[in-house]
Every structure is written in C-alpha cells, then in structure tokens.
Amino acid sequence: MSPGPLSYFLIAAFGIGAVVSGWLVFRVDSMLRAAYWLMVSFVAVGSMLVVLSAEFLGLILILMMSGEMTIMAIFMIMFMMNPAGLNPMTMVHQNRTAIMAGVGSFALLALVGLLADFPVRPVVTGDPTVALGEELLGRSMLIFESAGVALLAVMIGAVALAAKRGRFGDAYEGSEEPDLEVNAGDRA
Amino acid sequence: MTVLGILVQVILMLAGGAYALAVADRLLSGSGTRVRSALTYPVKRLSFLLLQPITTTERPDYGAWILAPALLGALAAVGAVAVPIGGPSPGGDIATGLVLFGAAMLIVLVAVFIFGFAANSVFPMVGGYRFAAVVLSVGIPFSLVVLTTAIPAESLSVGVIVEAQSSLWFLVEQPLGLPIYLVTAAAIAFWGPFDLPEGADLAGGIVVEASGTRLAMWRISRAALMVTLALMGQAVFLGGYLGPVLPGWLWTVAKTALLLLILALTGRTIARIRVQTFVWFGWVVLLPLALVDVFLSGWIAL
Amino acid sequence: MGLRSGLAYMAKTSDVPVFVVVGGGYRSAVHRLRLAGGIKIVASPRHAAVLLIAGSLTEAATESVQHVHDQMAGPRHTVSWGPSEHTVVPVGTHVIGDVADVAIAIRKQFHDVVTGAIPAEPPLLDNVDAVEWRGVGPYGHGGAGMTGGTPYGRPLTLRAPSRDRLELDQLPVVIGPWFAGFPTGLSLRISLQGDVAQAVEVVATNPIAAGSRSIFDQALHEPIPIHDLEMARATHLLEWMADALAIAGVDRLALRADRLASTIVPGDAGSVERLAAATRRSLLRPMTMRTVGVLPDDVDTSNLGPVARAAGVPNDRRTLEQGYRDIDFRVVTRTGGDAWARFEQRAAEAAQAVDLAGRAGDRMAFGNGEVEAPDGLRKAGSPSPADISISMLDALLTGMEWGDLVTAVQSLDIDMEDVSVGNPAV
Numbered sequence: 001m002s003p004g005p006l007s008y009f010l011i012a013a014f015g016i017g018a019v020v021s022g023w024l025v026f027r028v029d030s031m032l033r034a035a036y037w038l039m040v041s042f043v044a045v046g047s048m049l050v051v052l053s054a055e056f057l058g059l060i061l062i063l064m065m066s067g068e069m070t071i072m073a074i075f076m077i078m079f080m081m082n083p084a085g086l087n088p089m090t091m092v093h094q095n096r097t098a099i100m101a102g103v104g105s106f107a108l109l110a111l112v113g114l115l116a117d118f119p120v121r122p123v124v125t126g127d128p129t130v131a132l133g134e135e136l137l138g139r140s141m142l143i144f145e146s147a148g149v150a151l152l153a154v155m156i157g158a159v160a161l162a163a164k165r166g167r168f169g170d171a172y173e174g175s176e177e178p179d180l181e182v183n184a185g186d187r188a
Numbered sequence: 189m190t191v192l193g194i195l196v197q198v199i200l201m202l203a204g205g206a207y208a209l210a211v212a213d214r215l216l217s218g219s220g221t222r223v224r225s226a227l228t229y230p231v232k233r234l235s236f237l238l239l240q241p242i243t244t245t246e247r248p249d250y251g252a253w254i255l256a257p258a259l260l261g262a263l264a265a266v267g268a269v270a271v272p273i274g275g276p277s278p279g280g281d282i283a284t285g286l287v288l289f290g291a292a293m294l295i296v297l298v299a300v301f302i303f304g305f306a307a308n309s310v311f312p313m314v315g316g317y318r319f320a321a322v323v324l325s326v327g328i329p330f331s332l333v334v335l336t337t338a339i340p341a342e343s344l345s346v347g348v349i350v351e352a353q354s355s356l357w358f359l360v361e362q363p364l365g366l367p368i369y370l371v372t373a374a375a376i377a378f379w380g381p382f383d384l385p386e387g388a389d390l391a392g393g394i395v396v397e398a399s400g401t402r403l404a405m406w407r408i409s410r411a412a413l414m415v416t417l418a419l420m421g422q423a424v425f426l427g428g429y430l431g432p433v434l435p436g437w438l439w440t441v442a443k444t445a446l447l448l449l450i451l452a453l454t455g456r457t458i459a460r461i462r463v464q465t466f467v468w469f470g471w472v473v474l475l476p477l478a479l480v481d482v483f484l485s486g487w488i489a490l
Numbered sequence: 491m492g493l494r495s496g497l498a499y500m501a502k503t504s505d506v507p508v509f510v511v512v513g514g515g516y517r518s519a520v521h522r523l524r525l526a527g528g529i530k531i532v533a534s535p536r537h538a539a540v541l542l543i544a545g546s547l548t549e550a551a552t553e554s555v556q557h558v559h560d561q562m563a564g565p566r567h568t569v570s571w572g573p574s575e576h577t578v579v580p581v582g583t584h585v586i587g588d589v590a591d592v593a594i595a596i597r598k599q600f601h602d603v604v605t606g607a608i609p610a611e612p613p614l615l616d617n618v619d620a621v622e623w624r625g626v627g628p629y630g631h632g633g634a635g636m637t638g639g640t641p642y643g644r645p646l647t648l649r650a651p652s653r654d655r656l657e658l659d660q661l662p663v664v665i666g667p668w669f670a671g672f673p674t675g676l677s678l679r680i681s682l683q684g685d686v687a688q689a690v691e692v693v694a695t696n697p698i699a700a701g702s703r704s705i706f707d708q709a710l711h712e713p714i715p716i717h718d719l720e721m722a723r724a725t726h727l728l729e730w731m732a733d734a735l736a737i738a739g740v741d742r743l744a745l746r747a748d749r750l751a752s753t754i755v756p757g758d759a760g761s762v763e764r765l766a767a768a769t770r771r772s773l774l775r776p777m778t779m780r781t782v783g784v785l786p787d788d789v790d791t792s793n794l795g796p797v798a799r800a801a802g803v804p805n806d807r808r809t810l811e812q813g814y815r816d817i818d819f820r821v822v823t824r825t826g827g828d829a830w831a832r833f834e835q836r837a838a839e840a841a842q843a844v845d846l847a848g849r850a851g852d853r854m855a856f857g858n859g860e861v862e863a864p865d866g867l868r869k870a871g872s873p874s875p876a877d878i879s880i881s882m883l884d885a886l887l888t889g890m891e892w893g894d895l896v897t898a899v900q901s902l903d904i905d906m907e908d909v910s911v912g913n914p915a916v
Contacts (some may be wrong), residue, residue: 066297
C-alpha cells in the first residue's frame, strides 16, 4: 500500500484505538472483559502493522494474541474467585507501584523513540512471502532456525506428553475424570 | 476488483451458501420434509425470529451479547475475502491470505466464548468453556494443514495456491490434508458431531438464553462461517476455480456446495462426541497426523 | 402491508417451536407429538412460542412452570393438554383429546398469536430482582479489596479443591425439573466446577403427579395378554432410545425411533434391529457412551431390569411365568454395564418384545404381585425401580463431566411418576 492520507488516517485511528482499549483494560469490572480489551488493543496494534505494509507480522500478532488472551482469561477465571464476572470486581491494585512503573516505561520508550537513529529502508515490493523466506533463511537464519526447531520440539513434546501413559492411565483413559479424591499413592 | 465489488461478492456468496446450508440441513433432518417446503423453511424461520422480541437475563453483558454475533459474521466475511472466487484477480489477491484466514478462524473462539459469557447463565458459560477446550485442541492441526498447502505453492496467497493445483489437486498430493481440515473445520464451526458448545446435553448451550433477532443473527453468522470454511477448503484442496468447460465461479460454487453437503451430512448422522474423547482425539490423533502431513509435503516439495 | 404483518404472514405457517412440560401419563403421547407435522419441540423456553403443559402435575410444579412461561420470549401462548384442567398456569387454551387434536390446537393458537388475532400472554410473575443489588464501590464490587458485595443476594462462589488439589471456584446450581436432558420432573442440586459435578443431590420435591395406571401396574393385580404387555414394552423401550439419540445429537435417528415406536407391529423385530444397526453406524458408542455411567459396586441393582441385565445379571421375572416359558423366552444380557451396554440391551429387548408379541397368541401373563416392567421389577409394597435409581444418583454422578452426567442419568430410565410422591430422595 502506498502511503497516502488514508494510511495516515488509519494509523492514527488504530493507534488511538489501541490506547483507548488499553485504558479500558483497567476500567472494566471483570477479568474476562479486561483480557478481551487487551486483545482488542493488540488487534489495533496488529492492524497498524498491516497498514505499515508489515502484513505478515501484523496478522501473526493478531492470530497469536487472540489465542493467548483466551488462555489467559480461562486461567484467570479458573484460579480466581468470581467466575466470568458474575460479581463485579476492580481491576486495579498496588496503584502507586503500577503508576510509577507505567510512567517510567513510557518515558523510557519515548526517549528511545525520540533519540534513536532509525534506519530508512524502502518497503519491499513483490511477494512478501519471498521477502519473508529470504529473511528467515538469510541473515536471521540462526535465530529463526533455533526458534523454529525449539517450537517443533515443543509440539512433538506436547504430542508425546499427551499420548504418554500418565498417572491416570494411557492417553484415552487419562482423558477421563479420575476420582475427585486423589489417591494417597499419587501424592508423591 | 474494487473494494465494493469484493464486498458484494463475499456477501452474496455467504448469504447464498447459508441459505443453501439451511435448506440442506432441513432436508437431512429426517422429518420427511419435501423439497418445496424446505426451500421456504429458512425464510419462515427467519421471519418468526425477527418477530420474536429479544429476551434478556439477569445482568447480562449487553455489549458482548450484541457484539458476538456481529463479530462471528464479520470473521466469516474476513476469512472469505482471502479466497478468489471466479478466477485469478487482476490486481493479485491478498498476499498473506492464508494467515488472514487463520487469524480470523482462531478469533471465532473469542466470539463464541463471549457469546456464552454474556448471557450470565450456567449452560451458555459451560458451552463457552467447552469451545475453548475444543479450539485449543484443534487449533494447531487446523493451522498446520492449511499452511501446509503453501509449501508446494511457495506462497501464502490463496490465488497462487489455487494456480499451483493446475496439474494435480492438493487433495491427491496431500491426502491427509482434506480429511483433517474437514474435521477441524467442523469443530471450529461448532457443527455436529463436534457441536459441543451447543450440544443437546446443554439444552442448546451458548444459545439457550438467546431469542429473536439475536438468535437469528447467531444462526446466520454460524452458517456463513461454515460457508467460509468450505470455500477455503475447496480452494486449497480441490483446486478452487480450476476446472474444464464451466466458468470458474461455477466451479467454486459447486465445490463449496459439495464440501457443505459433506459437513451437513456428517453433522446429522454422527453422534456428538464427548469433550474428553475430543481433547484426546485432537492431541493424540489429529496433531501427529497433521505433523506427518507437513513432513510429507515438505519432503515431496524438496 | 407493514413489515410486521409481512413477517407474520411468512411466520404463521412455519414450524411451531413448542416447549413441553411433560406431566404424569403423557410421556408417550409427547413422543408421538414429535411426529406431528409443523411442530418442533425445543429444549429452551427462550426459543418457544407455545408452552404445552401435558398431563398431571402437583402443586410443587407451579412456580417452576410459571418461570418457564415467563422465560418464553413471545409472542407466546399456553396450551394445556390432559383429562382435567389444572391451575398451574391459569391462562391459555385447554385441549382434551389425542395427539392430532393437540397438534391442531397448537398450530391454530400459534397462527393466531403470531398474526395478532389473539393477544400474547402477559407474564405471570413480577419481573423484579429477587434481592436488591447490594454492591458498593465504583463497580458495585463491594468496596475494599478487589471483590466483595452480595449482588442479588448472591455471595461469591464457594471454593473447593479440584482433583488436582487446586482451590477453585464452585458454582451451586439447581438443574431441572424441566431440563430436556433429564427425565421429566427430575431436579438435581449440583455443585459445578467448570463442567464437573462435584456434588449432586436430588431435590426432594416431585412435580409429577401419577397419571392413569400403566398396563404394567395393571399386570400386578390381574392377568394381561402377553401380546399387549410386550408391545407396550417395545414402545416404551423405543421411546427411551429416541430420548437417548436426541441427547446424543442424532435427531434423525431419534425421529426414526419415535416413528418406529408408534408404528411397530408384532413380529417385526427386523425394524428394531435395523435401527440398532443404524445407531452403531452413528458411532454412538465410541463418541458418546463408552465407559459412561458404570454403577458403583456397592449398590444392589438386581431389580433394575435392563440396567442390571446390561451389566450381565440375568435377572428377569418373566422366566418364572408359564406363559413366557411356552413361547421360549430367554433372558438377554450384555456385559460392561456402561451407557452403551444399556442402549444395546434395550434395543435387543425391544426387538425381543416385538418378536414375543408376534408369537404370544392369546397367552396371558400374571405375575401375582410382581411384574417385569421395562425399567425393572415392580413389586407391590417394594420400592419402584425409579426409587432405587434415584437413591443412587448422588453416588453415581459425583465427579462426572456434564455431558457424561446427562448420558448417565438418561441411561437409567427414571420415571418420576413412580417415585414416592413428594420425597424422591427416600
């Protein structure tokens, strides 16, 4: 996409959206809503990247965040009182520390933004997949290959763990609920 | 093609597909409906739902409840945009179409979850949780089999992937792909036998408390989602618009209808799976098979 | 023609979404109603336009039926169906007659209420909050700390250790008495953690009043032709299969079972066997039923008929009767004792019953105070099979995932009509 008034407008709109939804994370009264406002904020950032012609990066960000936020919401709801916000609760605590950390990191990032000497690189024309492939197997090969192999190992490990015989029998039996009381022998 | 043109095309495709799916589902329901009355059935049903007021529950999340059906429909539309319908588009289509589609389909989880959450009621909430378990179990195999089609095509653009099948459909070249895709797609569209969030054992689960326009919106959006999944399935596995004699868009429509029919038929004839069995199936059967699919395709491509 | 009347014109001939409250004596009739054209029985009152109250209810049903009535979105209308008018919901139309009559009445009332010819029913209960909102603080969250307050008089959820020893939330809920997945009238008080039932207790009120005596009750005291008894058994078992298939999400086969239940003729065991084969093809066993609902060892189930026989206990009162011996009756059993074994057992018994009815001639059965009913042994002065099943529900269901819980409850075939009135948890 060639930069034009529309691009500037979209970036500004998504930027404001990201900030507002980020602010809303702390203004709502349930963890689930907080988690999903955070997701909206990330989606806005991802959309900014798409407008900046970093389509792949932006879409991957959106893709990852949508899954992650749901996992986060489920864990929060599972481990804390107040399932799904049936009762309202406040989303802020330790206000002084949080304010200091927030202002500090904003100042730091603003300084980086103002003082750093950003390289000027033209937008890659042509198929971004090719560009991505060159990036993956070119200069950044070591990083991506090690990350890729690690992720593959995680996936195979997950399969192995899922299929393994565990304390509740083999994988199929293990998918059944065990008794509510964990047996004394399993405690070790 | 202009933005407006694409929009009209996508809406026509999704609306037509959703209508056809409703008719087919009615014919397959076993109630002995005649074709003639099945053709008017979706219209009558929609008319009734539009007449019915929207009920509410005790302290629901109004915003999320209104947003969720709209979000689901929007995700279906976004996913469909990535698929070329009638032939190679002159301006080239979305270069990272597959990623766009994948992202849209995984956000379906969010739409379903907040739809269940919003009603502030037990069965919808349990339905939402179940769907989280479902999508977390099939999300990886689903993404893997879709992305695997990009390996031989050497592009993430769906148009290029379709063109790469001009000699041989990926249905043949990646035999594991379409079966895994159909299973995971049915799960993502919470369609039988994987309709866990809307199961009869939850008296309808996430839709228990929904009525009127809200229920109609949700049903239409879900049908549109099915159409989008079938559209992508035929594009990456059945050669999309490629085919002899007939115009390209007709091939797309025919192949999409075929996949929708398969989904509608299995949804009506196979018993709903238990959550535990499904999670086991996702991690122990589907994921390794999807990895095999990736390795085989990569090996062939090299 | 305005938009509203246009929509009404289209909607008035659509399938009528009906929510049914099934009272005493009308279980079978409601199954036949499913086959009537133009009627769709729905599982949630929110989706319904007509509330059908069939059969006899007790006073205990009043409040729950009124809640169901008010949950219907409207345009709504109530049709009550039974021998005598009752006072549970003092509105709507009363129908005395058979399935065809009530189907016509339902379609007519739906037509009228949708087109506005008759006004939609007003709510029966006041729409007020049970308890005033009592939260304080900016979000009503209770003030100090992150949570608190008792909105609608509801304290924060309980906490209880999960099986992995994590302290997690527990939500106490009452499910029933008109939940479509349970036998009609059954209510369970359940502590849910996620979708796992951590504690289950049967609610000790019975909204179902006993209807007219069934043929099996008559057989306790007088000789009955074996032919009639076995056809009634086959119908009951086929209708049970229809319920099981509907809960498993295969409505197609559920309709087929209902159709078979209303059309089956003596001697036609083949139709039942073909239905059983179609069920196996629907993967009901591996998908839904395998290993679900095995009874605890310490419960005496020997009088539970098909449930006992599905676990390999060859207990059947019919072996003692001369009439059945003459036609070479043999006890059928299965092994495993899970929900699928019960399904197969009942399918086999339905086929056997149809076969026996075809060969029975005019032989009579007379149990002299004992009869083998489709749900087990009924004996004058002893707890009914339903009573026995109810008494072991908590032990059976505790710790089950929700879907399995519904499958397990359904597999026991509990008839609340036979539960000791008012106090099911005897």
